[in-house]
Amino acid sequence: MAMFPFSVSGADLEQWRKAALAAAIEAQVEPSELDWFLQAVANLDRLTLRLNLVAQQPSVGLRVPFATLQTQWQQRLHDRVPLQYLVGLAPWRHFELRVTPDVLIPRPETECVIDYVQTAIAQNPTLAEGDWVDLGTGSGAIAIGLADLMPQARIHAVDLSAAALAIAQQNAERLNLRDRIQFYQGSWFAPLPNLQGQLKGMVSNPPYIPSQEVLALQPEVVRHEPHLALDGGMDGLDAIHDLIQTAPAYLQSGGVWLVEMMAGQGDAVVEALAQQGDYCKIALLKDLEGVDRFAIAERR
Numbered sequence: 001m002a003m004f005p006f007s008v009s010g011a012d013l014e015q016w017r018k019a020a021l022a023a024a025i026e027a028q029v030e031p032s033e034l035d036w037f038l039q040a041v042a043n044l045d046r047l048t049l050r051l052n053l054v055a056q057q058p059s060v061g062l063r064v065p066f067a068t069l070q071t072q073w074q075q076r077l078h079d080r081v082p083l084q085y086l087v088g089l090a091p092w093r094h095f096e097l098r099v100t101p102d103v104l105i106p107r108p109e110t111e112c113v114i115d116y117v118q119t120a121i122a123q124n125p126t127l128a129e130g131d132w133v134d135l136g137t138g139s140g141a142i143a144i145g146l147a148d149l150m151p152q153a154r155i156h157a158v159d160l161s162a163a164a165l166a167i168a169q170q171n172a173e174r175l176n177l178r179d180r181i182q183f184y185q186g187s188w189f190a191p192l193p194n195l196q197g198q199l200k201g202m203v204s205n206p207p208y209i210p211s212q213e214v215l216a217l218q219p220e221v222v223r224h225e226p227h228l229a230l231d232g233g234m235d236g237l238d239a240i241h242d243l244i245q246t247a248p249a250y251l252q253s254g255g256v257w258l259v260e261m262m263a264g265q266g267d268a269v270v271e272a273l274a275q276q277g278d279y280c281k282i283a284l285l286k287d288l289e290g291v292d293r294f295a296i297a298e299r300r
C-alpha cells in the first residue's frame with residue numbers, strides 16, 4: 001500500500017492547522033506537538049511547516065483520511081492520548097519504534113542506558129561478546145539498543161506482558177535484529193535458568209514509581225500507559241530490590257548490573273547493592289538533565 005494513500009489540499013490543511021494550534025494552546029498541550037504530528041501523518045517535512053508553506057501545496061499526502069487526522073488531534077487534546085500511541089510510533093535513539101498502549105513509550109532519558117553500556121564495554125571490551133539481558137523490555141527499546149551496540153553479543157529480552165513482547169518482537173523484526181534477540185515471557189530472571197553464571201550484563205528499566213504516586217502522574221501517563229510498566233510497589237523499589245538479590249546468580253564475575261530508577265531513589269539503591277555483598281564498583285549515573293537516574297555495579 002502507498003505510504004500516503006489519502007490527500008487534502010494544502011489550503012484546507014493550513015486552515016485546520018491554525019485552528020488546531022489555537023486549540024492546543026487552550027488545552028495546554030505543547031504547541032510543537034502539532035508539527036511533530038503532521039510530520040508523522042502527512043507527507044510534510046519540517047522546513048515546509050517551519051516556513052509556513054503548507055497552504056501553497058496543491059495537495060498533501062496523508063497516511064489516514066483527513067477526518068481521522070482531525071479526530072486523532074481531538075483525542076490528543078481532550079482524551080490526553082499521547083501522540084506516539086495515536087501515530088503508533090516513537091523515535092528512540094536512531095530508531096523508530098512501533099508502540100501501542102501495551103507498551104511504555106520509551107523515554108529519552110532511557111537512551112543514556114545504552115551510552116553507559118558503551119562506556120562499560122570501552123573499559124572492558126570482553127563484555128561485548130557474550131550474553132546480556134534486558135529485563136522488562138516493553139517496546140524492546142533497550143534490547144534493540146544493546147543488539148545494535150554489540151554485534152557480537154547475544155541479547156535476551158524478558159517481559160511479563162505477552163502483549164508487550166509481541167510489540168518488542170515486531171520492532172526487532174522491523175530493524176533486522178530479530179535473529180540477534182531472544183524473547184521470553186515471565187517474571188525477571190525466571191525464564192532464564194540456563195543463563196545462571198553466564199551473563200556479561202543485566203540492564204533494566206523496571207517499574208519504579210511508588211504506588212501512591214502513580215495515580216497523580218500526568219493524565220497522558222496514568223490514563224494511557226500500562227500500569228504494569230509504572231507501579232513499583234509501596235516505595236517504588238520492589239522490582240529493583242528483586243533484581244539486586246537475584247542478579248548475582250546470573251552474572252559472571254565482572255558482569256555489569258545497570259538499572260534505571262526515579263530521581264531520589266539513588267541512596268536507597270546504592271545501600272541495598274552494598275548490603276547484598278556480591279557487588280563492587282557501585283555508582284550512580286546521571287541522566288541528560290544531570291539527575292542521578294541510574295545505578296551501576298559490577299559482580300565481584
Ligand SMILES: C[S@@+](CC[C@H](N)C(=O)[O-])C[C@H]1O[C@@H](n2cnc3c(N)ncnc32)[C@H](O)[C@@H]1O
Nearest residue numbers: 106136137138159160161187188205206207229
Ligand atoms: C518502565 S517499563 C520499561 C520498558 C522498556 N524497557 C523501556 O525502557 O522503555 C517496565 C517494563 O517491565 C515490565 N514488567 C513489569 N513487571 C515485570 C516482571 N515481574 N517481570 C518482567 N517484566 C516486568 C512491564 O511490562 C514493562 O514493559
